[in-house]
Amino acid sequence: MREDLSRFTKPTRTLILTKRQRNLVTVISLLIFDTLAIGAAFLLAYIIRFIWLPYGSLYTLNMYSSLVRIVIPIWLAIFAGFQLYNQHFLFGGLSEYSRAFNAVTFGTVVVIGLVFFMRDEDIISRGWLLISWFLAVFFVIGERFFIRRIIYYLHSQGHFLSPTLVVGANNEGRAITEQFRNWGTSGLNIIGFIDEFLSPGNKVDNNYFILGGLQDLDRIVEENEIEEIIIAPTSLTRDQLLCIFQDYSTSPDVKLRLSSGLFEILTTGLRIKEIAFVPLIELKEGRISGLEAFIKFLLDYGLTIPVLVLTLPILLIISIAIKIDSPGPIIFHRRVLGLNGIQFNAFKFRTMCLEANDILNEHPDLQAELAENFKLKDDPRVTRVGAFLRKWSLDELPQLINVIFGQMSLVGPRMISPPEMEKYGDWGMNLLTVRPGITGMWQVSGRSDISYEDRVRLDMYYIRNWTVWLDIFLLYKTPLAVIQKKGAY
Structure with missing residues (x-):
């Protein structure tokens, strides 16, 4: 008779939205705010260049507005190309901001190219374009910083969290979980542990319970609608790791994450290089030169x-x-x-x-x-x-x-x-x-x-x-x- 372990799972206070619904809300919100940021940058650049500064313009605001209406959809497509709507690159680390900078810069180059191919270089002011680029960088990075603060606040209040399972209750697994618990903006709701050496129901660090062993993984994932599995590899054998990878590495509903070890934290410090069709992990150089x-x-x-x-x-x-x-x-x-x-x-x-x-x-x-x-x-x-x-x-x-x-x-x-x-x-x-x-x-x-x-x-x-x-x-x-x-x- 299978024991009911539901009482051991950590309850989540997240708003009732599926992962896909949360992603959709996020992308739509970013599209709206990006559009407003780009439009505000172009408009303010026009005011600075042609109203505040003592220089006239060959073209009216309506002419620039028509150009902007064409440019904004192009820029949003460029943003998508730079992975600015990809959940993997959002709301964590600094790569989102550098990608935003690169996307705005590339978008500005595209505008210059469009004007060149239209064979009418005077259609836009170079001063306006330069000011637009600067303001767009500031506004886009600023609004994404602001949205990130909102997301972090919601996470800290227990909303929009991803139900997460940790495989391995050894020192590494406990250290990872403690870090997530102390970092309230992680967006992860740790449901509990899977462990081969501790019995179901055992309490770990007075916060989480052992929900079962590897043989129970599929059932626990399904019952708790798990969206992320974090593995402490030092707690498993190679065959056990391969078994989990085979089951979940291609799953569209469950994201599999592997801790790189106690000291080698986060994968941004690593890169994968393939030699003779063998994927090898190597450390990035730490030197600044x-x-x-x-x-x-x-x-x-x-x-x-x-x-x-x-x-x-x-x-x-x-x-x-x-x-x-x-x-x-x-x-x-x-x-x-x-x-x-x-x-x-x-x-x-x-x-x-x-x-x-x-x-x-x-x-x-x-x-x-x-x-x-x-x-x-x-x-x-x-x-x-x-x-x-x-x-x-x-x-x-x-x-x-x-x-x-x-x-x-x-x-x-x-x-x-x-x-x-x-x-x-x-x-x-x-x-x-x-x-x-x-x-x-x-x-x-x-x-x-x-x-x-x-x-x-x-x-x-x-x-x-x-x-x-x-x-x-x-x-x-x-x-x-x-x-x-x-x-x-």
């Missing part, structure tokens, strides 16, 4: 120099406060590892008293915590001013000097000392392929509240998946993380 390095250089110095100038009064006030609060130097420095393993002195405002080592020697328990995490949550060595500086991350402002010296970047992996390299194990050398950053993935993901293992994973993700868009995104998120003060100690 050539044009990418030049862009990162411009971003670092273009922001660091003005920020350093503007914060000089704040730096002076902090320096005076440190001197008044406790005896000792204003600036503290420690030896850390930089690009290619070169050591340098990383500067920070001093936040501890001079007797810090003596205090630590009196507390063996704190020594053990420090050795494990290289951080203390309740640190008796921190001064009053130091606690305030750490709370608002102001103690890191002197690291702007390290950026000027070319030793650090504004955004990068967390800087580590030579003893910490052991924590990174085989991934240590990968960490040294980029400069450490003042802020980064760890800063916007909970700072000191996240485990050391998670810090390593976040650093590896940043290195393998770096783009200038990721840096800009992290710079945008950093002030919000500082204001929330989560993990600041």
